[in-house]
Amino acid sequence: MPDLGLEVLLKGKNMIRLLGGLWVALRISLIAVAISIPLGILLGALMTWKNPVVKTILRIYLEFIRIMPQMVLLFLVYFGTTRAFGWDLSGEMASIIVFTLWGTAEMSDLVRGALLSIPKHQYESAEALALNKVQTYWYIIIPQTVRQLIPLSINLITRMIKTTTLILMIGVVEVLKVAQQIIEANRMASPNAAFGIYLVIFMMYFIACWPISLLAKYLEKKWR
Numbered sequence: 001m002p003d004l005g006l007e008v009l010l011k012g013k014n015m016i017r018l019l020g021g022l023w024v025a026l027r028i029s030l031i032a033v034a035i036s037i038p039l040g041i042l043l044g045a046l047m048t049w050k051n052p053v054v055k056t057i058l059r060i061y062l063e064f065i066r067i068m069p070q071m072v073l074l075f076l077v078y079f080g081t082t083r084a085f086g087w088d089l090s091g092e093m094a095s096i097i098v099f100t101l102w103g104t105a106e107m108s109d110l111v112r113g114a115l116l117s118i119p120k121h122q123y124e125s126a127e128a129l130a131l132n133k134v135q136t137y138w139y140i141i142i143p144q145t146v147r148q149l150i151p152l153s154i155n156l157i158t159r160m161i162k163t164t165t166l167i168l169m170i171g172v173v174e175v176l177k178v179a180q181q182i183i184e185a186n187r188m189a190s191p192n193a194a195f196g197i198y199l200v201i202f203m204m205y206f207i208a209c210w211p212i213s214l215l216a217k218y219l220e221k222k223w224r
Helices: 004-010 013-047 052-067 070-085 089-115 120-128 133-170 177-183 192-224
Strands: none
Touching: 004 120, 004 177, 004 192, 013 052, 013 089, 013 133, 013 177, 013 192, 052 089, 070 089, 070 133, 070 192, 089 133, 120 133, 133 177, 133 192
16 A cells, blocks of 8 residues: 555644644635625626726726736735835735635626626516616516526635635645645655645545535526
């Protein structure tokens, strides 16, 4: 049987440290999700307005976040703004800011697409039934939009959780950073520790994201 180096995780508090690092990554992503989803819904609705100034500003924001890699945004916020403005910003707070900006941009585009996908005759039918604008959105537009948004937003959540692995680049002690520390500390005693530890991390992320992916597939199949 090949030596996977898993015995390293049984030494001391290595496994607890690894779980603690995973919780750091999950905490950052979940806080960013909790902030970015309502903000994204608001901005997505604003992007459907006919006001050209609002649409232009939001489009520039969306394209800027889309084009800029998340790692570059992390460096820009954590290293760039702290030196430029002289404020004290922790790695975790910088990560939350970056993932919130990214999640808000992605969510706003999903909301915009969902709203624009509603056929025009739905609005016309509501008007023919003498429904006012609030009733039209509450009874007709919002239910159809939510059906499209929930599976897509759940997929966005899983992407945000997986992308948190980048935060180790700005010194946040998350699960990959803890893994590197454990591997380095046991480099001589357990040279094969890297394979086993990263295999365990893979399973951790799989366990964290798989139920969310299953929920998205279930809802998408149910509402198709």
